[in-house]
Amino acid sequence: MAFDRLIKNIIEKQNPTVAGLDPKLDYVPASIRNACFEKYGKTLEGAAAALLEFNKAIIDKIFDIVPAIKPQAAYYEMYGWQGVRALAETIAYAREKGMFVITDGKRNDIGTTMEAYAAAHLGAVDVAGESVEPFGADALTVNAYLGTDGVAPLLGICRERDKGIFVLVKTSNPSSGELQDLKLQNGKTVYEQMGEMCESWGEQLPGEYGYSGVGAVVGATYPDQLKEMREKAPHTFFLVPGYGAQGGGANDAKFAFDKNGLGAIINSSRGIMCAWKKQGLSEDDFADAARAEAIRMKEDILSVIGEIKA
Amino acid sequence: MAFDRLIKNIIEKQNPTVAGLDPKLDYVPASIRNACFEKYGKTLEGAAAALLEFNKAIIDKIFDIVPAIKPQAAYYEMYGWQGVRALAETIAYAREKGMFVITDGKRNDIGTTMEAYAAAHLGAVDVAGESVEPFGADALTVNAYLGTDGVAPLLGICRERDKGIFVLVKTSNPSSGELQDLKLQNGKTVYEQMGEMCESWGEQLPGEYGYSGVGAVVGATYPDQLKEMREKAPHTFFLVPGYGAQGGGANDAKFAFDKNGLGAIINSSRGIMCAWKKQGLSEDDFADAARAEAIRMKEDILSVIGEIKA
Numbered sequence: 001m002a003f004d005r006l007i008k009n010i011i012e013k014q015n016p017t018v019a020g021l022d023p024k025l026d027y028v029p030a031s032i033r034n035a036c037f038e039k040y041g042k043t044l045e046g047a048a049a050a051l052l053e054f055n056k057a058i059i060d061k062i063f064d065i066v067p068a069i070k071p072q073a074a075y076y077e078m079y080g081w082q083g084v085r086a087l088a089e090t091i092a093y094a095r096e097k098g099m100f101v102i103t104d105g106k107r108n109d110i111g112t113t114m115e116a117y118a119a120a121h122l123g124a125v126d127v128a129g130e131s132v133e134p135f136g137a138d139a140l141t142v143n144a145y146l147g148t149d150g151v152a153p154l155l156g157i158c159r160e161r162d163k164g165i166f167v168l169v170k171t172s173n174p175s176s177g178e179l180q181d182l183k184l185q186n187g188k189t190v191y192e193q194m195g196e197m198c199e200s201w202g203e204q205l206p207g208e209y210g211y212s213g214v215g216a217v218v219g220a221t222y223p224d225q226l227k228e229m230r231e232k233a234p235h236t237f238f239l240v241p242g243y244g245a246q247g248g249g250a251n252d253a254k255f256a257f258d259k260n261g262l263g264a265i266i267n268s269s270r271g272i273m274c275a276w277k278k279q280g281l282s283e284d285d286f287a288d289a290a291r292a293e294a295i296r297m298k299e300d301i302l303s304v305i306g307e308i309k310a
Numbered sequence: 311m312a313f314d315r316l317i318k319n320i321i322e323k324q325n326p327t328v329a330g331l332d333p334k335l336d337y338v339p340a341s342i343r344n345a346c347f348e349k350y351g352k353t354l355e356g357a358a359a360a361l362l363e364f365n366k367a368i369i370d371k372i373f374d375i376v377p378a379i380k381p382q383a384a385y386y387e388m389y390g391w392q393g394v395r396a397l398a399e400t401i402a403y404a405r406e407k408g409m410f411v412i413t414d415g416k417r418n419d420i421g422t423t424m425e426a427y428a429a430a431h432l433g434a435v436d437v438a439g440e441s442v443e444p445f446g447a448d449a450l451t452v453n454a455y456l457g458t459d460g461v462a463p464l465l466g467i468c469r470e471r472d473k474g475i476f477v478l479v480k481t482s483n484p485s486s487g488e489l490q491d492l493k494l495q496n497g498k499t500v501y502e503q504m505g506e507m508c509e510s511w512g513e514q515l516p517g518e519y520g521y522s523g524v525g526a527v528v529g530a531t532y533p534d535q536l537k538e539m540r541e542k543a544p545h546t547f548f549l550v551p552g553y554g555a556q557g558g559g560a561n562d563a564k565f566a567f568d569k570n571g572l573g574a575i576i577n578s579s580r581g582i583m584c585a586w587k588k589q590g591l592s593e594d595d596f597a598d599a600a601r602a603e604a605i606r607m608k609e610d611i612l613s614v615i616g617e618i619k620a
Contacts, residue, residue, distance in 0.1 A: 044444065108478075134390035143416070150483070
């Protein structure tokens with residue numbers, strides 16, 4: 001099961017974090033940007049080339065210490081199909097380096113269409129008899145507002161191809177409660193109901209560490225809910241956004257973990273990509289700064305949760 | 311306001327329908343596929359070229375009678391970044407022909423990331439001082455499980471650039487009720503709550519026909535809920551999937567409309583794209599068959615709702 005691979009990688013590196021690669025063009029140093037614009041013009045192609053070079057430089061500096069990356073699809077789509085090509089190339093590059101790749105796409109649709117998303121991001125597609133992987137990530141984030149129809153097509157592909165999904169349960173943003181915190185007549189909140197559905201879907205994808213292939217997104221910005229959901233969804237592996245730039249700290253994120261320090265991976269995006277600013281370095285030192293921040297973040301979290309044990 | 315443009319187009323053509331362009335490679339005639347594979351190899355590039363040619367042929371045959379197309383992002387992503395390029399080119403081609411384009415992406419994320427999706431699909435992005443439209447659709451479907459943060463960034467772009475959004479309220483799939491039909495302690499269902507949020511967001515984008523720039527997706531497969539939501543969300547324009555292949559008919563879809571025959575647009579995807587099969591024609595006649603089906607569908611719906619009046 002895919003999250004077994006991720007968990008092994010986390011234990012081996014003693015690092016329960018994932019680097020979010022959500023590159024805006026503004027984050028890319030002028031030296032890289034200008035070289036790409038010179039080569040490809042002031043075009044989406046030039047912008048996409050700059051993003052890819054930025055990502056590769058960060059991956060080169062962190063792949064030996066960070067188990068996973070999480071590219072956010074929106075930041076690539078923002079640069080058109082050329083940006084989406086940079087997403088595909090980023091995924092391929094990180095996987096070559098042995099990293100676990102979570103495409104953060106929050107995809108959702110009805111059954112037949114969800115099959116297409118599943119094939120796109122986690123599966124393969126038949127092209128005149130040739131099987132081709134369009135994006136080839138290890139896991140995909142999913143919004144399950146549409147219910148089981150929108151999740152079931154992913155479960156088959158996860159089983160066949162050793163992949164996983166993370167379903168949005170309690171998101172990290174300020175207004176997440178508008179819908180997610182509402183109480184249902186069955187006494188549960190909407191997010192709790194969603195967490196229960198994750199546990200149920202996950203029964204089809206059991207894993208050797210006790211966590212299924214159906215994970216959940218639960219934000220570090222809501223530590224009480226994180227704690228609640230860790231208890232109520234004991235087989236659900238958490239992807240935890242909201243650490244760093246969004247305001248969550250290690251003392252918030254710690255509730256995502258079980259007593260062995262397993263059960264979750266904490267994301268940082270801007271904190272890693274823009275680390276040079278906080279460290280008072282030149283923008284050209286972004287990759288070294290990203291590594292230093294990745295080490296600081298790992299140590300920050302380990303100082304609270306202790307050694308990660310199998 | 312963008313839906314005013316759409317409504318004008320609907321009235322002028324007396325056609326409240328949208329053609330869903332969700333092309334699987336299987337739907338494309340062998341003659342087109344083979345020509346593309348010969349030119350580009352049995353590759354994603356070849357597949358994407360075939361999708362684009364298929365789409366263009368349908369658009370050529372329907373743009374004078376159908377007001378809008380709705381490409382479903384999943385079916386393009388399924389063919390990698392090359393497929394996503396075909397999506398961008400399909401959008402551009404349909405807009406050149408005067409069609410209103412709804413990208414069905416069901417995008418959703420936290421505020422800062424939603425800004426990137428908004429720029430990608432409805433806005434423009436700055437590339438070294440040049441403003442470039444990455445995809446340039448007229449409207450985007452959105453999943454609002456994350457609340458206002460995930461919708462607000464779109465509202466600004468909708469106002470500035472004359473665009474619209476459709477928020478998932480009650481989807482057409484069999485399991486949509488698992489979450490959407492649950493009753494909240496405030497006495498409303500989850501979908502009803504979502505519809506109310508659409509009415510509220512829409513206040514920022516009023517339109518001249520009484521419908522705001524924040525529409526809702528409500529499936530024709532749930533006529534009771536469609537009728538209920540038409541009453542409860544009187545300023546919300548509906549995008550109605552589920553007609554045809556999914557089982558909804560004109561007598562179900564009619565509840566989406568107000569007394570003037572306004573307030574909704576009904577989608578058909580497979581019904582249009584694969585019309586040649588039902589008509590007993592050769593696959594090479596797919597575009598003529600699509601036109602005939604578009605006319606049949608329009609007449610089917612008008613026979614129930616009558617003339618569409620401003």
